[in-house]
Amino acid sequence: MTRIQANLVLLLAAAIWGGGFVAQSTAMDTIGPFWFVGLRFAIAAIAVLPFAAMESRKMGSAPSRGEFKAFALVGVALFLGAITQQIGLLTTSVTNSSFLTALYVIFVPVIAVIIYRRNPHWVVWPGALMMLTGIFLLSGGAIASLTTGDMLSITCAVFWALQITLAGRFVMQSNRPLALSCTQFSICAALSMVFGAMVEPLSFTAISSSIGEILYVGLVSSGLAFVLQVIGQRYTTAPQAAIFLSSEALFGAFFAAIFLQETIQTAGYIGCAIIFAAILLVELVPELSRKRNNALSAKT
Incomplete structure (x- = not known):
């Protein structure tokens, strides 16, 4: 898979996540956040498990204990990101949530520098700022009070930034994207259900009333999109992955406007243009630089 193809895979994951914001918001009418997160990732883990087993058979061995520990660490970061986002949707709009969640576009390169001492391509920084500006305009540019x-x-x-950074590192080290996905889903589901059992009531009526949302975010938004994330991250850098994945805010606002009647102001359309300009910038500049460097090397 080329870097361009990997980034398109990440863009597809972002579009799926954007639709998931709507499902996450409407489900909260009938079910609590801990049980919702627990059920969605339990479904995702079950859906991915057969493919993870096939992956292990193809590689000739199961993941090592060290790999499982690394994957579990990603699962803890996933749980912290998913549950804080889900609880936050109780008291903020889908548009605001998608905008603020996308702040990880700034946090990812910072975490990469702090943890791994790895400086990203220079274009990531202006691209991240452009993306952040575009997302802010998409929110209407009027978040007066938090x-x-x-x-x-x-x-x-x-926490999303940490999950993206760790997932990118561990999937490249292990070359086991499906095992990583299944493990992180299982850890997230288990932690969510433990807390849910302690603090939230659960009934068959609550589950049946939100089953459509649970299945969507479990099978599609979680099972499919997170697998696309870890596969795509095998062939691109974590900062560039963050740029593409953060476009979920664009898709989230779009679907919120359609299904929840959240309006997009004129500034939002300007934000859309800036977001896609940032995506093109981050995509094209490193590719053009690589080709130019290869051409210079060939001449010498």
Whole structure:
């Protein structure tokens, strides 16, 4: 898979996640956040498990204990990001949540520098700022005061950034994207259900009333999109992955406008243009630089 193909895979994952924001919001009418997150990732883990087993058979061995520990660490980051985002949706809009969650576009390169001492391509920084500006305009540019849900969305962005960074590192080390996905889903589901059993009631009526949303985010938004994420991250850098994945805010606002009647102002359309300009910038500049360097090397 080429880097361009990998980034398109990440863009598809972002579009799926954008639709998931709507499902996550409407499901909260009947079920609590911990049980919702637990059920969605339990379904995702079950869906991915057969493919993870096939992956292990193809590689001739199961993941090592060290790999399982690394994958579990990604699962903890996934749980912290997913649950803070889900609880935040109780007191903020889908548009605001998608905007604030996308702050991970800034946090990812910062975490990569702090943890791995790895500087990204210079274009990531202006691209990240362009993306952040575009997302802000998409939100209407009028977040006058932050609610509890807004603060939780900002917190979840830090955990998403950590999950993206760790997933990118461990999937390249292990070459086991499906095992990583299944493990992180299982850890996230188990933690969510443990807390759900302690703090939230659960009934058959609550599950049946939100079964459509649970299945969508479980099979598609979680099972499919997160697998696309870890596969795509095998062939691109974590900062560039963050740029493409953060476009979920664009898709989230779009689907919110359609299904929840959340309006997009004129500034939002300008934001859309800036977001796609940032995506093209991050995609094309490194590719053109690589080709130019190869051409210079060939001449010498």
